[in-house]
Amino acid sequence: MHIAPTMLPSNPSWTCELDRLEAMEMLLTAVDKGSLSAAARELKIPVSTLTRKVADLEELLGTRLLIRTTRKLTLTDAGTSYVASARRILDLVREQEHEATGEFTAARGELVVTAPVQLGRLHVLPVINQFLAQYPDITVRLLLSDRNIDLIDAHADLAVRIGELADSNMIATRIGSLRPVLCASPALLQRHETPREPNDLTKYPCVVFNSPYLSPWRFRPPGTGKLLTLEVQPRLEVTAPDAAVCAASDGVGVTLVFEHDADEALRNGQLKVLLPQFEVEPVPVHLVHVQRNLMAIKLRHFIDFSAPRLRESLSRFGKKHRH
The missing domain is CATH 3.40.190.290 (D-Maltodextrin-Binding Protein; domain 2)
Structure with missing residues (x-):
C-alpha cells in the first residue's frame, strides 16, 4: 500500500499546506524518537498538541499511521509508506528553501558540522577557524559529541566520524586514521x-x-x-x-x-x-554527509577546504608501529 501525500484530499480543518508539513515533521520526530512524549520534548510542544496533529493527519488520510502502546510506537503498513514519502517531501522542501536563499548558487548560510569532542577540538576547530576567515558569508555551528549524532535528526550537513562506516546512505570522504x-x-x-x-x-x-x-x-x-x-x-x-x-x-x-x-x-x-x-590497525576517520539530489555550495566548499587540511593534520597519527 502506498499513499501519495501530494494527492491528499482537501480538509477544512487544514488551513494551509504549512499545517500538513508541520504535522509531517511532528510525525517523523515521533517515529525517530520512539514515543509521542519524547517527540514533544524534542519539539518543545505539549503532548496534546502533537497527538492532535497526528490524529488530524490520520483523519485526513482516512487511515491509521501509528499503533500506540504505553511503551512504544509502531507504524502500520500505511504509516511505513507515508513516513518514507514524508521524509522525501521534507527533504525536498528543505532543499528548495536552501535554493531560495541562494545556498545552492552562492557560498552563504549556516553550516552544521558534528565531530567527536577531542578530535573536534584539536583538529576540526582550527580548520573551521581558517574556513570562516576565507568565507565571510558562511556561519558554522559545531556540535561536539562522542556519540554519533544522526545527521537528519540534527539537521546537520556534515559529520566527522571515527571507525568503520555502516550506513550506505552516506557519502564518505576518508581523511585519515588514528592509532x-x-x-x-x-x-x-x-x-x-x-x-x-x-x-x-x-x-x-x-x-x-x-x-x-x-x-x-x-x-x-x-x-x-x-x-x-x-x-x-x-x-x-x-x-x-x-x-x-x-x-x-x-x-x-x-x-x-x-x-x-x-x-x-x-x-x-x-x-x-x-x-x-x-597494536591493532589504526581506526579510519571520514567526513560523511547525506546523499541528496543537490549539494549546497557551502558544503562543497567546506569539504574541498577541510579534507586536505584534516588529512595533513591527522597524517602523523595514523601509522601503526613498525618493528
Missing part, C-alpha cells in the same frame, strides 16, 4: 614491572576511557593475525580522553587512547607507549 596506543607514566612503570604482553595488564591499575572506538581493549599478537580482547578492571573510568591522559600522566594507571589524544604527554615524556608490537 590506538597503550601508555603509562614513567613513575607507574617504576612501581611495576614493564608488561611484556597484554595479559600482564591484569596486574596493573588501569584508567579506562569509555569509548565506542576503544572499548573493550583490543590487541593483535604479532605473527598470529588473531585479535585479543582484554577485559580490564578499571581503577578509574572516564568519559573523555583528555581526562584519561591526565590521570595516566599522574600515575593513576595504564590507559588506552588515540595517539593524538596523548601526543603532548608523549612528546614531553609524561607518558610512554607500551606494547607497540601488539
